[in-house]
Amino acid sequence: MMTRRLRFAATFLIFQIITSGLLISPYGFAVECYDTITSPTLLSKEINCPLSVDTPQALTIIGPSGSLTMLEGGKVSCTTSTSESGKPKVGVGSMSAGGWAEITEDGEVTFGNWTQEEVPEIQERTTYTVEEKMNLFRVRAGVLIEGSSANITGGEIEGCPTGINVQGLGSHTITGIKILNSEYNGIIIRSSHNKTSNNEITGIIRPRGYGIMIETGSDNNTINSNYISATSGAALHSQGNHTTITKNEIVNNQGHGIVMAPAANNSAVIHNQISFNKYDRVQVHTDLNTLSVNTITHNESRGIIMMNAKDNTIKDNVIIYNKTFDIVDHSQNMLCTNKVNNWANNSIGDTETAMPACLKEQ
Template identity: 30%
Template sequence: MSKKILGLAFTPITILISASMYTPPVGAVECGEVIVTSVTLDQDLLCDVSDGNPPALTVVGPSGNLILNGYTVSCISSAGGNPGILVEGIASRISGGEVNNCPEGILVQGNGSHTISEMEVRDFRLDGIEIDSNYNIISENMVIGLPGTTVGDGIDSNGDGTTIIQNYVEGVGDGGMEIGGDFINVTLNQVAMVDDLGIFNSGNFTTISNNHLENNSFFGIATTGSFGLIIQNNITGNGDGGVEIRSGNDNIVSQNSILNNGGFGISDNPGGIVISGEFSSRNQILSNTVTGNTDFDLWDVFDSGDCSSDNQWVANIHDTSSPACLD
């Protein structure tokens, strides 16, 4: 399939129009097009993105933007091939519609500073939204995998400095959100019923705040990064536990509500808040409410039994702990 570059011819005029009053023109967009202007869809698309064909749509910033206008970009098959929407360049905006049944929903590349908002991404096989560039905003999206088919993450962020805010993720076969870059802000999201971790973080200086993580198969949040902040999250009913620090140093876990986790996962160290990294140090576990968790509400796995490690456990409301001296 050949690609077509979609542009809009115009005659220059001297009248200045406020950006807030501007509505992108409606474009007769076809499968395989490369969008380099601001375009609004006027119809659903059903595209073949199998190997040898381009993505359903490619949007290239800064001039390329796509408002889906409530329409759906669907792929004939999610078995293999290219994403539904590929974002390249810098500072593109994708909003207001659905991507359905594609191998990967939206792939965000280029130089970054893109905005993906108010999208529904459904029934993908790999990742719902994959972010391979820096300083993007991923906001108010609904990302729903297909149980038994989706093997990837709901949102997979590999660049630095991205904000992931007010998204809903459900039903994926890997992590709800996987955070691989540094200085990522993950806030006000809901992750439920995924067949793995709710949020997995391997980046440094990550902030995970005010999220709701419920009924996921493994831990609600697990981290291997350092200098992170996990604060004011609601974490309940997850199979392995609430929060696990698998490795990394100098993290703060504070003011979280972690209730009734563990008991039906696969971890050897299930619990409310668990430090399972043998060499994890200087982590601070402060002022959390952690009750009803299996095996323990608080658990420092490699502490010798006398709370002599340099991880600090202070003012946590809990019923059980290992060692018993943890507070």
């Protein structure tokens, strides 16, 4: 349906240009690897762009004037070569010179085939934190969004370290995109007031990889009606305040479903379908959130778990057929008399599905 709408919109646009006798279209059509897009642009072909230190993004969109609409056949892919060990290279140093790096599950990095002239800032350092190591590679993306109020719509992004890196001042729109087989993140959000909707994110390869990652300080973002599946880490990890997470389908992931990290206060998780995932479906480490009208079923671990969280409202959810407990609140006492969080009118399993057990009566 989404593809049909995009095809119709493109056909109608071209028809208008021809029948009105306009010689100049407001849309640009010629898109090549490493372009910076600052005006409305259409992409109707696949571009395959090797990424490196010098070219860390396949495309950059700068708002407010920049936008990209990918029509049928429009696709951005990132070349991934392999090191001598057979592991994926991630482009440290010059790709033409064969610079590469490997990351283990613990974040250990081995650099190979590079010189101090190629990457002096790496050569000079002998130790890195895990986060620093991961950030060396997560900045590489199929599409980087900068400025404010930029738009990207339709098409596919495949095989990039991160599918879309959302930065700048924010208020960007990301909609209707298939993001396939990213190494680390489908979408990483590093700004505020963005809208991410109707995207399909599948196949995050590396451990700790996220379908959608919202970083600390990225507030008032809306995540709506996305499909997220086959991620190695959490499908959706939020560290931003005032995040709205609604009507998403999160299924068959190897990590958690939704994680609300300690910085993610005053957020809403409403009307989501979360099923057949490996670990906790909704894990909350923060305060003053609302979790309502979600369906959380058939997961390998717990349904909703409160981890040192308070003043949250959890109501009107269906949380059943989860392997261990349907609902867990580590902030409540065993009699549920301290009322740290507000549990109300949730449908859960019949026996031994709540911890503490008194949560069933809330």
